[in-house]
Amino acid sequence: MELPVLNQAENIFYPILAIIGVPANLLAIVILSRGKCGLSKCITLYLVSMAIADLMVLIFEVILYEINDGYFPYSFLSLTTMCRLIMLIIMTSIDCSVWLTVAFTFDRFVTICNLKLRAKYCTEKTVSLVIAVTCILSFIQNIPMYFPYDPREIIDNVPWSCILPSKLFTLPVWVAFWSVEPIITPFVPFLLIILFNALTIRHIIHANRVRSGLRGSNTDESVADQEVENRRKSIIVLLAISGSFVLLWMVIFVCFVSVYVMDVQLLATDYNDPFTIAEQTGYMLRCLSACTNTFIYSVAEQIQGRI
Template identity: 45%
Template sequence: MRIDDVIYFFNDFRPYYYRVLAVIGVLSNVVAIVTLSRGRCGLSECVTWYLEAMAVADLLVVVFQVILIRIYLIYYTPECNIIHTMGYVSVACSVWLTVAFTLDRTVAICFQKLKTRYCTEKGAATVIAVVSVLSVLTNIPWYFTYKIHICWASIEFVYSPVWAAFDWGHRILTPVVPFVLILLLNAITVRHILMAGVVRRKLRGQRNGEGKDDPEMKNRRRSIILLFAISASFILLWMTRVVILAIEQITVQYFLMTASKLVGDYLGEMLQLFSSCTNMFIYAVTQRKFREEVINTVKYPFTAILKSSAESWKI
């Protein structure tokens, strides 16, 4: 298959892909927000805060990056600068909240003394607020990079060394640095788990594969499955985007558009945006109580309608 045929395929496929992604993204994140807000999922308040914040950020990514920018194509409108800026803000917030959640779970698992001070509801709320504010502040300059009413990068942005430095810093800050941090934090967590598991089996005198019924190990295993699933999803779906950005930085080909680079950009963009729709399904697969609450949340409107109809018939 020629590269031109691949490009034509992506050009035909992407509009349908983004429409399906918008439906899945909005529904999944809204269900996750509603389910988590009920507080019946068996998760700690700290974890619930992070997961809710991540769901809200992912929902904003779907709204701004998918629906407004890629489906409705909000060009030649006075609001296009604001929408593009909010698109960058939502992505930064989603990415760095994933880092914050990973750090919180690493502290909870590996640093017991720091856990009592950091892994709290107040601590989670503070971190979420800081990440949100910094995401807004660091992306405000994007508002000034587009020509008003056109939403194309201005000549000053393309050729100015100041804007080039800002663009370079943005690419490093999101997502290269978070990508590396998540890998590092998970490596620390895995190393601690392996060492702690060996020590615990020795203390209990359970060697050679024994001790599978250790309740402490079971609780710890359940608590880290969610962390690793979210981290793995982020790494896999962002990997293409990170590799392409790295190649652009090394070869200094920010605006040179070749056929192969165009295909890579399409694929990386599609996978990156898909990452904003996966967390709810990860929660459902890895957390039994969350799965049960999702079913109750989805059933609630129908049961309420049936109950209301039954009462009206009695009247």
């Protein structure tokens, strides 16, 4: 029987994403870890940790879950127990990636906009602590994700794969959990990333105006001000960072919200249903963000490092 179009698209998209994304993140980790990119140790720690979190997303969600489910549906990894464990690691890795992005964005905001706080906050010890706490809290928050899944099917008394039961969305405890989950990731990160980048951009624009006023008419206007030009590029990159994160996460966020205002279920198996198509498309875009994050932030730092 011919697979639905969405399944066919997934079976093409995820292998390509793994082929490109895994080596790209591994290369970024190796290059950044050598410390020869002209970046500070704090920035390097953030970028390496973000690349590792994104690599974990690609390995566990793209390879061990999506590709395994599409090409090896009855392998050892498809057992319900393994599926639950993989889902726990997937959600932990995603939250680490998102909240490390928020922490890094705040670090850039402090570095550019608050010189007094920068001396105390932007240190290697503080960054290491922030990264460790973020990863630990992400794991603790997602421990409940191991328990709610039921087997998708049982063959010869062996449970295979995992699916969220429909009754889960009527139990008060799980209703509360699923109500808070999309708020923690990605709604709050949406707001924080946009806020910090907006404040940083406003500071850069104000600094440019002050600099232009100080230069006055004593400087040849035909000669480009390299500092102003670098700040202009930084604004473009910061907008690209916010836009990329919001756009790639927006579809799945809308799906999460729809669960509470419509009679729909996450992780449904009807691939001809419009909501399921939107949901699975959202997961593909979310995985794509794990491939683009490191590149965008590396470029951002190369530009912002000149400010």
